[in-house]
Amino acid sequence: MLSTEELLRTIRGSISIGEPMSEHTSLKIGGSADFFIDPLDRDDFCEALRFFSRHNLPCTIIGRGSNMLVHDDGIRGAVIRTPRALGKLTVKKESVVVEAGVPLPLLAEKTFAASLGGIELLQGIPGTTGGALMMNAGAWGQELFDVVSWVEVLRDGTLMTLQREEIRFGYRYGGLDDSVIISAGLKLKKLSAASVRERLVVLQESRKKRMESQPLSQPNAGSIFRNPDPVGHPEAMSAGKMIDLCGLKGTRRGDAVISDVHANFIVNAGSARAADMIELISVARNAVQSTFGVCLDLEIKLLGFENALC
Numbered sequence: 001m002l003s004t005e006e007l008l009r010t011i012r013g014s015i016s017i018g019e020p021m022s023e024h025t026s027l028k029i030g031g032s033a034d035f036f037i038d039p040l041d042r043d044d045f046c047e048a049l050r051f052f053s054r055h056n057l058p059c060t061i062i063g064r065g066s067n068m069l070v071h072d073d074g075i076r077g078a079v080i081r082t083p084r085a086l087g088k089l090t091v092k093k094e095s096v097v098v099e100a101g102v103p104l105p106l107l108a109e110k111t112f113a114a115s116l117g118g119i120e121l122l123q124g125i126p127g128t129t130g131g132a133l134m135m136n137a138g139a140w141g142q143e144l145f146d147v148v149s150w151v152e153v154l155r156d157g158t159l160m161t162l163q164r165e166e167i168r169f170g171y172r173y174g175g176l177d178d179s180v181i182i183s184a185g186l187k188l189k190k191l192s193a194a195s196v197r198e199r200l201v202v203l204q205e206s207r208k209k210r211m212e213s214q215p216l217s218q219p220n221a222g223s224i225f226r227n228p229d230p231v232g233h234p235e236a237m238s239a240g241k242m243i244d245l246c247g248l249k250g251t252r253r254g255d256a257v258i259s260d261v262h263a264n265f266i267v268n269a270g271s272a273r274a275a276d277m278i279e280l281i282s283v284a285r286n287a288v289q290s291t292f293g294v295c296l297d298l299e300i301k302l303l304g305f306e307n308a309l310c
């Protein structure tokens with residue numbers, strides 16, 4: 001039995017009971033978490049994980065909640081967030097050590113400001129470094145794992161460092177499913193002044209394209225489906241293109257809408273529920289399957305769902 005007194009004695013950061021997850025996800029959807037923990041620092045974070053594990057309660061880690069759909073009934077057990085506890089970033093020559101809660105835009109901006117290249121085009125991805133490692137986030141031809149040397153994880157209560165060669169990452173997949181990510185070591189490339197200028201132009205173009213091609217004024221979780229893996233299939237159509245060709249832009253269930261701007265985005269146009277999102281996900285997936293014979297995999301993570309769609 002978990003005692004609230006023991007919880008308060010163990011964790012130094014803040015603890016909320018019955019915290020609405022809609023306040024912690026970019027989609028602004030999701031019921032309550034039984035316990036919502038915002039640890040103070042790295043030790044407090046690891047202690048919180050060990051505490052809930054000792055009490056056999058499930059723990060869910062969240063960064064900025066920008067790649068997830070949380071069930072309308074919420075999440076059982078504890079949700080532990082990383083941004084405050086794991087926020088250190090050190091840049092020394094071409095080597096970077098970054099904790100999991102550091103926002104990816106900040107990491108990408110700081111390293112580029114130090115004339116380091118490799119992840120400058122990831123500035124528009126609104127998550128944390130931990131969330132980005134979990135799914136090997138990428139944009140405009142760059143992926144976070146392009147520059148990863150090692151990842152420090154907590155597994156079964158034990159801290160360990162995995163070298164790059166030990167991690168089976170892939171397209172939008174970090175290969176770290178059973179791990180809690182604590183920090184990572186990155187190796188970047190020093191850019192000449194001419195390369196910095198050239199990359200700056202590419203960066204500005206990518207920002208402009210993102211503003212034009214994504215429904216950024218409405219709550220969303222980025223791409224709902226993964227694009228078919230480009231490795232070996234460079235000609236494959238994107239998920240958004242296929243959904244668009246099925247005529248589904250603007251399709252609505254409750255307040256969830258397949259965006260008119262980008263068909264692989266489902267936006268929350270008011271008070272959408274997770275159930276509405278799931279209905280639209282099925283509509284898009286079934287249409288693409290019957291029209292193109294392609295089964296779309298989810299890119300977003302479903303939290304609090306017992307029978308997750310694949």
Ligand SMILES: Cc1cc2nc3c(=O)[nH]c(=O)nc-3n(C[C@H](O)[C@H](O)[C@H](O)COP(=O)(O)OP(=O)(O)OC[C@H]3O[C@@H](n4cnc5c(N)ncnc54)[C@H](O)[C@@H]3O)c2cc1C
Pocket residue numbers: 026060061062063064065066067068082100101104124125126127128129130131132133134135136137138139179180181182214216220221222223301
């Ligand atoms: C407008 C918009 C644009 C986007 N554009 C892109 C894009 O161009 N490319 C792209 O790849 N993605 C994109 N995304 C998706 C998203 O921003 C990225 O996937 C991001 O890396 C997720 O980070 P997060 O901190 O928000 O993760 P969260 O949503 O908080 O978590 C995602 C998953 O990772 C797990 N997790 C998070 N942190 C840890 C940790 N430390 N240890 C273990 N598990 C953890 C969570 O449990 C969950 O399963 C976009 C999203 C939005 C809203």
